[in-house]
Amino acid sequence: MKLSVLAPDERIVPLDVEPDELVENLKAILEVETSIPLNEQQILHHGKEIPNHGRLNAAGVVENDLLMLVSSTLSRQNGPGPSPNANPLALNSDGSAANPAAFLNHLRGDANIMSQLMQRSPEIGKAIVTGDIEVMQRFLRQQHAHQQHLRSQIDLMNADPFDIDAQRKIEEAIRQKNVDENWEAAVEHNPEAFARVIMLYVDMEVNSVPLKAFVDSGAQTTIISKDCAERCGLLRLLDRRYVGIAKGVGQSEIVGRIHVAPLKIGVNYYPCSFTVLDQPDLEFIFGLDMLRKHQCSIDLKDNVLRVGGGEIAVPFLQEKDLPLNILGSDGPPPKAVSTPVDSKTGKTVANEFAPAPVQVTSGAGGSSDLSLAQAQEAKKRARSPQDLEVKVTRLMELGFDREAVTQALSLCNGNEEQAASFLFGG
Known part of the structure; x- marks a missing residue:
């Protein structure tokens, strides 16, 4: 696990340690790097001191976290703990910088810190270079939230395996992880699935x-x-x-x-x-x-x-x-x-070009099925001279002469729709 430790001389010390490393062993390494005696060191994570007997993962330390090394001698001189005014790199509880302007100026003036930030977090490095405090603060909050999420995952893994609530949280975490992985795979291999599909x-x-x-x-x-x-x-x-x-x-x-x-x-x-x-x-x-x-x-x-x-x-x-x-x-x-409805009675009728019998709400406000007797009766009415004349008139309105219309209706056995298709196709 890679970590960065901010030393009292404002130097960032990169370390590569095991996640369950004892803080006491970490201090021994820092004693060599910073020349600060082990018994005078205080390791702070988000403003809280980690005891010597504690382990890094148990304290919520995750990959790429920034720890703060404080000398107890300097702490006694400056007061009972680090203050945001004394340390320009101090963070609030939500992960944002306590003094954003001082944070920017301090980091921007240290070439070593900027080089490491540009390599590990280009977004925040760019924000520091351009002086964009809002972007920097938002990025810091997002990183803090991500770290909190990782810490919650560690807590779940260390939870009592017989705790039903803990098991439900683990199940939900696994489900959400699968969803996130599925989404990432879709973005990479099937990005068009997120685009709008235009109908034909x-x-x-x-x-x-x-x-x-x-x-x-x-x-x-x-x-x-x-x-x-x-x-x-x-x-x-x-x-x-x-x-x-x-x-x-x-x-x-x-x-x-x-x-x-x-x-x-x-x-x-x-x-x-x-x-x-x-x-x-x-x-x-x-x-x-x-x-x-x-x-x-x-x-x-x-x-x-x-x-x-x-x-x-x-x-x-x-x-x-x-x-x-x-x-x-x-x-x-x-x-x-x-389905056809008689305009005078409001009742359902049919003829040879009506669709298959179905239940629909009719003009009279009811629903009915077309019976065989009704269909036969409607068919007779459809072939009556009066109805035939109505069909002839409608087809003539489409631009065809009476002789052609009469012949088409005769060939199509009085079916107006088929006759129209015949006339247009001819």
Whole structure:
């Protein structure tokens, strides 16, 4: 164990001794180094004298500690103990210098002390050279706290092995040591784990309106906020029968569904359907339904989103390309699950393009399961001339003529969503 001893002549004596060395043996070594008789020596550690029969580790002395050697002859001349005013290197109980200015001036004027400090503790050496008292005092307090921690570890090792409280403290100390070692290993070998992970965003256009799309394979459906849908001019296509509650980490109200709209990814256009949420802090989530439909793959090696089996590759956006409101709202979205609700009766209905039967909160405020009889009845209503005309009208609003729309619905057995995909794909 390496120690430094401050002699009365203000000389620092470096020593290398065993941790359990007797203080009496230490004094014998110092007698040779300083010429002060053993019986006139007093060894002080943090202002407290260590008796001759004591051992260094039992007194709380640890590696790189600074001890003070006082001659009893000088002590009798100067009073009953060292005072901060008489010794510029005296320390307070918290480890800080009792007289910081005198501490700085004294150390700065001794080339031998400064050389040793710059080698062992460059931070405090630099603070002394620049005259930064605050940094020096903070460093001294930190060193003192570290030494106190080491001393507490020594006390635990010397504690009664049958003391339950001592064993609990030892267990906690071992656990904390493992945590600290694990943290140090992570800092050295896996520093990127401490960096912020930016979610996957790409540039897309919905109905010719550019936006930052959050690519999330964990979202069951593609989601657009009501405000974003309004900005994209799609609220006129909102089907309010598809209301419900989206549940996940939190929950949000589903205000409806937009069955098909043009989505531009790269240079190509793709038909896309959206679940509309009344959630202002969310803009657009490209979910698993559309990822599957358009055969997308998330390529993290090349940092791109590949669409259509690889025909289009769109790069994921860097942090600098994302607005602050998106960076502050990264997190898992609610899982959107909706079911059609009759706007007049408030009861759950279904048709051939409705999602699988699930329990959700309906517009009437209740939860219900879709029965087979209800599904069959809804399917008949969906194929009625009145409903067919509604589908034709909605598809014509997307820019297709009546003949093409009628033919597409006929080929798709009245499925509006499939017909829209057919029309866009054709």
